[in-house]
Amino acid sequence: MSNSNKLQLVSFKVCPFAQRAAIALQEKQVAYETEYLMPGEDQPDWFKQISPLGKVPVLVVDGTPVFESAVILEYLDEVYAPQLHPADPLAKARQRAWMEVASELFGKQYMLVTAKDQAGFETAKQDLQAGLDRVASALSAEQPFFNGQSFALVDVAFAPLFVRLGILEKVFKLNFQSNPRIKAWSSALLGKDSVKNSVVSNFEEVFMMFVKKSDGYLVNHL
Ligand SMILES: N[C@@H](CCC(=O)N[C@@H](CS)C(=O)NCC(=O)O)C(=O)O
Known part of the structure; x- marks a missing residue:
C-alpha cells in the first residue's frame, strides 16, 4: 500500500x-x-x-x-483510506452490479440531452425514470445513502448522474425525483464536499454549453 x-x-x-x-x-x-x-x-x-x-x-x-x-x-x-466498498463479498458484488446500472443511466441521461426528436427524447425520459425507480427499490430503507448512513463506492458511481439531473431539472423544469427516497439520496450526494469539488467551479455553465451544443429536442423545445 x-x-x-x-x-x-x-x-x-x-x-x-x-x-x-x-x-x-x-x-x-x-x-x-x-x-x-x-x-x-x-x-x-x-x-x-x-x-x-x-x-x-x-x-x-x-x-x-x-x-x-x-x-x-x-x-x-x-x-487509499477510507474504504468505501463494503468488506462483505456479497454486499460488494451487489454494489458493483448497481454501479453498472449507474453507467447505463449515464447513457440514458446522455440520450435525453442529445435526442433529436420528441420520440427519442420521450423514450430516454421514460427509460431514465424507469431506471431510477428500479434503483429506488434497491436502496436501503435507512437514509440517506445507498446503504443508509455510510457513503459507499456505489454512491460515488451514481453521484454524477444526480449532479446532471439537478441541472436539467432546474433549467428545463423536469422532475425525476418524485420518489422521496431518491430525492433524499440525491440531496445528500449533492451536499457532499467531495461531490461539489469534483467538477470545475463553473460546471453548470460548462454542462449547459454541452447541452446547447448537442442541439437536441430538449434544448430546442423545452
Ligand atoms: N466504460 C467507460 C466509459 C467512459 C466514457 O464513455 N467516456 C467518454 C466521455 S464521458 C469518452 O471518453 N468518450 C470518447 C470521446 O468522446 O471521444 C468508463 O466507465 O470509464
Whole structure:
C-alpha cells in the first residue's frame, strides 16, 4: 500500500465517468492533478497510447495508466483510506452490479440531452425514470445513502448522474425525483464536499454549453 503515488487524472470537464474518479480522490483526500481534454476532438498521441478504448477517465499512477472508471474506483479504494466498498463479498458484488446500472443511466441521461426528436427524447425520459425507480427499490430503507448512513463506492458511481439531473431539472423544469427516497439520496450526494469539488467551479455553465451544443429536442423545445 502506498499513499505517495503521483496521480494524474485525464478527464473531460463534462464526463460523468471521469467525475466518479475525482469524487473518490476528493473523498479520500488524495493529491492529484487533472488534465482536461476536449471531447469530440482528435486527441493527442500520448492520450491514444494510454487509453486503449480512446475514452476518459484514465488515472495515471506513477506513469502507469489505469482506465475504466469502475476499475479506477476499485483501485483507489484498495490503496487509499477510507474504504468505501463494503468488506462483505456479497454486499460488494451487489454494489458493483448497481454501479453498472449507474453507467447505463449515464447513457440514458446522455440520450435525453442529445435526442433529436420528441420520440427519442420521450423514450430516454421514460427509460431514465424507469431506471431510477428500479434503483429506488434497491436502496436501503435507512437514509440517506445507498446503504443508509455510510457513503459507499456505489454512491460515488451514481453521484454524477444526480449532479446532471439537478441541472436539467432546474433549467428545463423536469422532475425525476418524485420518489422521496431518491430525492433524499440525491440531496445528500449533492451536499457532499467531495461531490461539489469534483467538477470545475463553473460546471453548470460548462454542462449547459454541452447541452446547447448537442442541439437536441430538449434544448430546442423545452
Ligand atoms: N466504460 C467507460 C466509459 C467512459 C466514457 O464513455 N467516456 C467518454 C466521455 S464521458 C469518452 O471518453 N468518450 C470518447 C470521446 O468522446 O471521444 C468508463 O466507465 O470509464
